[in-house]
Amino acid sequence: MSRLFDRYLGIDYSGAKTPVASARGVRVYQADVRSEPQEIAPPASPGKHWTRRGLAEWLLAELREAPPTLVGMDHGFSFPLAYFEKYALPHDWPAFLDDFQRHWPTDDDACWVRDVRDGVRGNGAARSGDRSWRRLAEQRAGSAKSVFWFDVHGEVACSTHAGLPWLRFLRRELGARVHFWPFDGWQIAAGRSVIAEAYPRVWSRDIPPADRNLDQHAAYSVAAGLRAADAHGTLARLLAPKLSREEREIAAIEGWILGVQ
Numbered sequence: 346m347s348r349l350f351d352r353y354l355g356i357d358y359s360g361a362k363t364p365v366a367s368a369r370g371v372r373v374y375q376a377d378v379r380s381e382p383q384e385i386a387p388p389a390s391p392g393k394h395w396t397r398r399g400l401a402e403w404l405l406a407e408l409r410e411a412p413p414t415l416v417g418m419d420h421g422f423s424f425p426l427a428y429f430e431k432y433a434l435p436h437d438w439p440a441f442l443d444d445f446q447r448h449w450p451t452d453d454d455a456c457w458v459r460d461v462r463d464g465v466r467g468n469g470a471a472r473s474g475d476r477s478w479r480r481l482a483e484q485r486a487g488s489a490k491s492v493f494w495f496d497v498h499g500e501v502a503c504s505t506h507a508g509l510p511w512l513r514f515l516r517r518e519l520g521a522r523v524h525f526w527p528f529d530g531w532q533i534a535a536g537r538s539v540i541a542e543a544y545p546r547v548w549s550r551d552i553p554p555a556d557r558n559l560d561q562h563a564a565y566s567v568a569a570g571l572r573a574a575d576a577h578g579t580l581a582r583l584l585a586p587k588l589s590r591e592e593r594e595i596a597a598i599e600g601w602i603l604g605v606q
Contacts, residue, residue: 355567367392
């Protein structure tokens with residue numbers, strides 16, 4: 346049975362501090378056809394852990410020349426349809442990323458998510474959401490929290506608001522080399538690398554944590570789960586979730602979580 350990809354990256358993300366600050370919660374695990382996931386250390390720097398900028402620049406370099414790679418990243422890739430309707434935004438993901446970054450410039454070296462929330466930087470008040478809004482994929486996943494629910498255990502809001510401008514950066518720099526699933530379509534051209542949203546809980550249920558901390562285990566589980574799904578021939582089904590035509594249209598705007606059916 347042929348595989349769809351040669352390499353699998355699981356990334357646990359963090360919205361803490363600035364994009365150039367060492368963030369303990371950013372973890373990267375890499376697996377390939379022959380090898381189980383191994384943690385990837387950040388490039389040498391004054392800090393001990395990855396920075397968000399450092400991760401984006403590393404991904405840029407890796408995906409430019411790498412063999413077909415599937416990247417599962419643990420933060421929201423878009424917002425609920427209610428957000429688009431409230432602000433009369435076009436149903437266009439690249440336009441959404443541009444608009445978001447103008448209001449939430451969390452890729453600026455000196456910008457914290459908290460700065461935008463507090464009105465110190467950007468204009469978050471003009472592009473905020475309600476924590477009761479949940480994307481269709483989050484509803485289907487069951488336990489996934491809203492991308493607008495800040496300051497609670499297990500939140501994804503901070504990492505999402507920190508990570509979206511870096512998706513924009515990668516898309517602008519990599520162009521057609523990488524397929525952002527499902528925004529670039531549900532079908533993926535052979536040999537193309539893919540960046541997709543991942544929810545570690547989908548993959549970690551049957552994987553013991555061993556000696557990994559929570560952030561390490563989240564990244565490990567995504568890499569291991571994607572690798573196993575490709576090896577077992579089930580990944581193609583996960584990349585084509587069972588959705589009605591209406592659900593598929595919504596997911597093309599809101600995004601989807603790989604592994605959620």
